[in-house]
Amino acid sequence: MTGGVVQIAPTFDEVEPTGVPERRSTDQRQLLLAAMLVASSDDAIIGEDPQSVITTWNPAAQRLYGYSAEEVVGRNIAFLLPPDRINELDAVVGRVAKGAGAQHYETKRVHKDGHLIEVGMTVSPIRDQSGAIVGTSTIQRDITQRKQTDAVIVEMAAIVDSSNDAIIGKTLEGVITTWNRGAENIYGYTADEMIGKSISLIVPPDRPGEVAEIIAGMMVADARTKNFETQRVCKDGRIIDVSLTVSPIRDSDGMIVGASSVARDVTEHNAMAAALKASELRSLLAVSRAKDEMVSLVSHELRTPLASLLGFTELLYSRDFSEEQRRQYLEVMLREGRRLTDLINDVLHIQRLEAGHQNLDLAPADLNALIRRAVTSAGEDIQRPIEVELPETLPLVMVDTDAVLQVLGNFMSNARKYSPDGGAILVTSQVVGDMVEIRVQDHGLGVPLAELPKLFATFYRVDSGDRRVIKGTGLGLSINRRIVEAHGGQVAAYSEGPGHGSRFQFTLPTVRIGPEEADVLIVEDDTGFARLLQEQFVARGMTTVRTADAETAERLLREGMKPRAVVADLVLPGVQGEEFVTRLGVDGAAVPVLVLTVKNLAPAEISALEKAGVTAVLPKEAGASQAAVSLITEALVPKAKSI
Amino acid sequence: MGSPPDNQTKATVLIADDESSMRLLVHATIQSNDYQVVEAADGIEAWTMIQEYKPSLVLLDIQMPGRNGLEVLKLIKSDPSLKATRVILLTAKALASDVEIGMRAGADLYLTKPFSPLDLLTRVDEALNRWRSMQQPVRNSPARLASTDLVA
Numbered sequence: 001m002t003g004g005v006v007q008i009a010p011t012f013d014e015v016e017p018t019g020v021p022e023r024r025s026t027d028q029r030q031l032l033l034a035a036m037l038v039a040s041s042d043d044a045i046i047g048e049d050p051q052s053v054i055t056t057w058n059p060a061a062q063r064l065y066g067y068s069a070e071e072v073v074g075r076n077i078a079f080l081l082p083p084d085r086i087n088e089l090d091a092v093v094g095r096v097a098k099g100a101g102a103q104h105y106e107t108k109r110v111h112k113d114g115h116l117i118e119v120g121m122t123v124s125p126i127r128d129q130s131g132a133i134v135g136t137s138t139i140q141r142d143i144t145q146r147k148q149t150d151a152v153i154v155e156m157a158a159i160v161d162s163s164n165d166a167i168i169g170k171t172l173e174g175v176i177t178t179w180n181r182g183a184e185n186i187y188g189y190t191a192d193e194m195i196g197k198s199i200s201l202i203v204p205p206d207r208p209g210e211v212a213e214i215i216a217g218m219m220v221a222d223a224r225t226k227n228f229e230t231q232r233v234c235k236d237g238r239i240i241d242v243s244l245t246v247s248p249i250r251d252s253d254g255m256i257v258g259a260s261s262v263a264r265d266v267t268e269h270n271a272m273a274a275a276l277k278a279s280e281l282r283s284l285l286a287v288s289r290a291k292d293e294m295v296s297l298v299s300h301e302l303r304t305p306l307a308s309l310l311g312f313t314e315l316l317y318s319r320d321f322s323e324e325q326r327r328q329y330l331e332v333m334l335r336e337g338r339r340l341t342d343l344i345n346d347v348l349h350i351q352r353l354e355a356g357h358q359n360l361d362l363a364p365a366d367l368n369a370l371i372r373r374a375v376t377s378a379g380e381d382i383q384r385p386i387e388v389e390l391p392e393t394l395p396l397v398m399v400d401t402d403a404v405l406q407v408l409g410n411f412m413s414n415a416r417k418y419s420p421d422g423g424a425i426l427v428t429s430q431v432v433g434d435m436v437e438i439r440v441q442d443h444g445l446g447v448p449l450a451e452l453p454k455l456f457a458t459f460y461r462v463d464s465g466d467r468r469v470i471k472g473t474g475l476g477l478s479i480n481r482r483i484v485e486a487h488g489g490q491v492a493a494y495s496e497g498p499g500h501g502s503r504f505q506f507t508l509p510t511v512r513i514g515p516e517e518a519d520v521l522i523v524e525d526d527t528g529f530a531r532l533l534q535e536q537f538v539a540r541g542m543t544t545v546r547t548a549d550a551e552t553a554e555r556l557l558r559e560g561m562k563p564r565a566v567v568a569d570l571v572l573p574g575v576q577g578e579e580f581v582t583r584l585g586v587d588g589a590a591v592p593v594l595v596l597t598v599k600n601l602a603p604a605e606i607s608a609l610e611k612a613g614v615t616a617v618l619p620k621e622a623g624a625s626q627a628a629v630s631l632i633t634e635a636l637v638p639k640a641k642s643i
Numbered sequence: 644m645g646s647p648p649d650n651q652t653k654a655t656v657l658i659a660d661d662e663s664s665m666r667l668l669v670h671a672t673i674q675s676n677d678y679q680v681v682e683a684a685d686g687i688e689a690w691t692m693i694q695e696y697k698p699s700l701v702l703l704d705i706q707m708p709g710r711n712g713l714e715v716l717k718l719i720k721s722d723p724s725l726k727a728t729r730v731i732l733l734t735a736k737a738l739a740s741d742v743e744i745g746m747r748a749g750a751d752l753y754l755t756k757p758f759s760p761l762d763l764l765t766r767v768d769e770a771l772n773r774w775r776s777m778q779q780p781v782r783n784s785p786a787r788l789a790s791t792d793l794v795a
Binding site: 296299300301303304305306307308309310311312314315318321325328329332335336 | 662664665667668671672706735736737738755756757758759760761
């Protein structure tokens with residue numbers, strides 16, 4: 001190539017149409033060919049003079065930078081350089097000028113539209129025939145894409161290397177080509193140990209064909225990525241569970257040339273999942289076993305009384321018996337029928353308690369009053385008297401009075417039942433922390449030590465000769481336990497052993513009712529009706545406290561409660577309503593007192609109540625609660641009073 | 644009862660049940676001049692009485708205090724002197740598996756509560772007939788019983 005401006009395109013155009021190469025000299029032909037090569041090159045070829053002024057600019061250069069030859073020939077090349085690389089030019093040209101030969105390097109240049117392009121270039125000196133450097137030629141190629149690809153590859157390699165999962169590349173023959181750090185950690189082999197080895201090194205011996213199978217599966221036309229769980233063997237011989245993803249590796253033509261696998265160690269995860277499943281299963285089985293046991297127990301307990309009822313019925317129906325026998329059989333039938341009823345009631349009760357359907361109607365209650373009532377209900381038994389030793393003041397407890405009366409009744413009747421030879425039964429109560437503890441001590445058969453923990457189990461009955469005559473469903477203590485626990489208390493049983501009697505005890509939570517806590521004090525043992533009243537007062541913005549007996553109400557008033565009105569029933573357990581309201585009047589409570597009763601009172605009785613301070617007496621009938629609430633509201637609102 | 648009373652083979656039926664109402668019902672059902680009826684109220688008493696009376700038939704409850712009916716049945720089966728004793732289990736345990744266990748233990752019959760007294764009566768008659776048929780060689784000669792056993 002000669003110096004000066006080489007106007008490639010025009011030369012080429014001039015040559016082509018005339019098209020008689022034979023007439024040209026060899027030199028001329030060489031020159032022409034060179035010019036054609038430059039013109040048709042895919043790489044940008046740019047010629048510069050020693051002052052870096054552009055002399056040549058081929059079509060590829062135009063494609064690379066967006067400028068045409070006309071725009072740039074004659075201009076200094078510097079306009080292509082990003083500002084931060086402006087010194088590059090002098091350095092490179094300087095080296096070339098000093099005879100350093102062709103310089104290869106990668107750099108950045110500015111496109112006509114302003115964006116940076118990554119270029120790879122070779123800068124060579126242009127010499128004249130004497131060998132003097134008369135310029136430089138640069139061959140340039142856009143390597144932006146390659147650079148980006150390189151960056152992606154580097155990043156991907158870093159990701160692969162830093163992954164906790166084992167990422168392994170292998171040929172279709174199963175020869176390992178890649179082994180990342182995750183693989184080293186999981187399997188214990190280093191990359192050096194494994195690259196070039198067969199993947200079968202980490203396949204357990206009992207899965208010999210697995211790798212071939214995986215690869216074969218992957219080769220199927222539409223197979224892309226396979227996910228599955230299998231096992232692998234580590235360097236130390238451990239067998240681990242792995243979750244494996246296998247994908248094909250394709251070459252640039254799309255041919256599958258190998259496989260990559262990503263494996264995660266799921267041994268621990270699997271073990272945890274298995275343990276979880278086992279424990280879930282165990283608790284499910286326990287629940288179902290308990291249910292089966294209950295059904296089996298109930299069916300057994302039902303069969304015996306049923307056998308009596310059906311059996312005696314059939315006998316009496318088919319044969320003649322003496323009057324005495326007939327009477328005896330009928331008595332048994334009656335007793336067994338009642339036993340069946342008790343059993344069904346108890347089972348239903350337990351079922352309700354268990355399902356949490358038993359709504360406890362909690363109200364403050366004077367426990368000593370409840371105990372005295374339970375003792376009264378238990379009735380007289382000269383051989384087995386029930387004695388009480390109760391402290392004078394016991395904090396109020398928050399209980400469902402009916403349920404607690406049942407608990408007390410069950411404990412007391414058990415104490416009597418298991419004292420066949422008689423003996424006093426002692427009931428005591430005491431405060432223990434923020435609970436009240438009630439004890440029922442007897443002098444009866446006692447309980448063998450080993451049986452104590454089982455006593456409160458459903459249908460459990462102590463099995464000994466001296467007890468077999470004692471009837472029971474085996475449900476009473478179980479019901480007691482459930483009721484007490486539903487209140488937040490606990491049951492316990494103690495015995496010094498057979499012949500030494502037993503002690504059953506339970507706790508109930510205490511409650512403190514402040515004086516300011518109620519507008520209306522309701523004294524009503526009918527929980528349903530009491531709730532109706534409470535709801536209506538609450539709807540009118542008034543607060544209420546309900547007690548199921550007069551004793552508790554009197555305790556609350558003694559302790560400083562100042563209700564603005566009192567609604568009382570007359571028929572109450574223990575102290576009767578008449579006595580309660582009369583005492584209220586004597587105490588000079590200047591609040592409206594309303595009496596609601598089912599009693600058909602004579603006018604004289606009503607006037608006696610009014611004289612005692614009762615504001616109004618209402619019959620307990622449909623609509624009574626609304627009437628009561630309206631009356632109280634009127635009495636409490638001064639404006640309404642004046643009407 | 645089918646056959647006339649035979650003083651030498653006067654049958655004894657033992658009722659073993661811890662429920663007095665059950666003993667009363669069974670007793671009322673099978674009461675007869677053909678055999679005597681005795682009662683036991685638990686498993687231990689039952690075994691004592693069985694050894695004493697060598698009953699022809701035991702009507703045996705399973706769930707009893709002391710010793711349960713299956714244990715008593717095993718004792719009967721392991722005692723050669725009780726070879727002729729028939730056993731009917733009369734129990735509230737009504738699962739198929741319970742029946743299988745009872746029959747495997749060697750009971751002649753497994754009846755579940757509630758039961759029909761008239762049906763029980765028929766079953767008791769059948770059991771006593773089987774017992775009587777086993778009595779024949781015994782009454783003639785105890786020695787021949789052994790040889791008959793060897794042939795059988």
